Amino acid sequence: MNGPSVAVGGRAAEAVDTADAVLGALPWCLSLLAVGLLALLGAFTRTPVAPLKALIVAAASLGASLGALVVLFQDGHGGAVLGHFTATGTLDASTLLFVLFIALALSVDYEVFLLGRIREEYDRCGDNRTSIIEGVARTGRLMTSAAAAVAISTAAMATSHVALLKLIGIGVALGAVVDAVLVRGVLVPAVMAALGPANWWAPARIRTPLLITTPVKKDGS
Numbered sequence: 001m002n003g004p005s006v007a008v009g010g011r012a013a014e015a016v017d018t019a020d021a022v023l024g025a026l027p028w029c030l031s032l033l034a035v036g037l038l039a040l041l042g043a044f045t046r047t048p049v050a051p052l053k054a055l056i057v058a059a060a061s062l063g064a065s066l067g068a069l070v071v072l073f074q075d076g077h078g079g080a081v082l083g084h085f086t087a088t089g090t091l092d093a094s095t096l097l098f099v100l101f102i103a104l105a106l107s108v109d110y111e112v113f114l115l116g117r118i119r120e121e122y123d124r125c126g127d128n129r130t131s132i133i134e135g136v137a138r139t140g141r142l143m144t145s146a147a148a149a150v151a152i153s154t155a156a157m158a159t160s161h162v163a164l165l166k167l168i169g170i171g172v173a174l175g176a177v178v179d180a181v182l183v184r185g186v187l188v189p190a191v192m193a194a195l196g197p198a199n200w201w202a203p204a205r206i207r208t209p210l211l212i213t214t215p216v217k218k219d220g221s
Contacts, residue, residue: 015090022093037108044112045119047202053191054115058107061183065103065175069096073167082158082166095164096171103175106150110184114139118192119200128196132189140185147180 034055041051069091071077076087118135125131150172157169192199 015093018093022097041112041115045115045200047200049195049199049201050115053188053195053199054108054111057183057188057191058104058111060187061107061175061179062100062103064178064182065171066096066100068174069099069167069171072170073163082170091167092164095167099168099171099175102172103179106147106172106176107179107183110143110147110179111188113143114184114188122200128199129193132192136185136189143180143184147176150176 037055038048038051041054042048045051072082073087074089074091114135117139118131121131121134122128152173154169154176155173157165158173160166160169
């Protein structure tokens with residue numbers, strides 16, 4: 001005979017159930033997300049290399065943001081700067097996923113904007129280094145301004161006395177600043193310059209010739 005079942009309630013049990021549910025569904029969610037991003041960015045850039053690079057860089061950016069949140073909120077080292085709050089030694093799984101997915105959305109948004117401009121320059125001049133320089137120069141000011149606007153508006157939540165609001169505000173602000181300044185301003189151009197023409201490699205590409213037509217005068221000349 002089976003023994004009696006025991007149901008445990010309370011905050012600790014809820015945290016354990018939430019963590020188990022997240023860990024069970026997270027691999028499938030991340031796989032679907034990666035496949036979707038690779039497919040869409042591949043169709044946008046017409047190469048499989050740039051989407052793979054974008055996915056790796058986005059993972060690095062999210063890892064940096066996650067590490068900062070662990071140091072500030074899980075380990076409690078941000079109390080002197082962010083105001084006093086109780087560090088429990090853990091991070092709420094649902095809130096953390098919310099912050100990381102917003103940071104991922106910002107990362108992909110900036111990546112598409114930058115890649116689109118670099119791709120336009122590469123199609124125009126055919127030189128990888130020149131296209132990177134022009135793409136960063138044309139989009140850098142706009143991306144920095146957008147990141148600053150997001151960071152300032154969300155960092156204001158750090159003045160709240162609620163630890164979860166502090167985490168959301170600081171997490172989104174850090175993700176925006178790190179991605180726009182360090183990742184798009186330093187890491188992405190360096191990686192693309194190192195890869196060279198391999199950035200735009202594709203197994204099979206259909207080249208459409210550029211047709212130049214001249215107007216024909218009415219007199220036939």
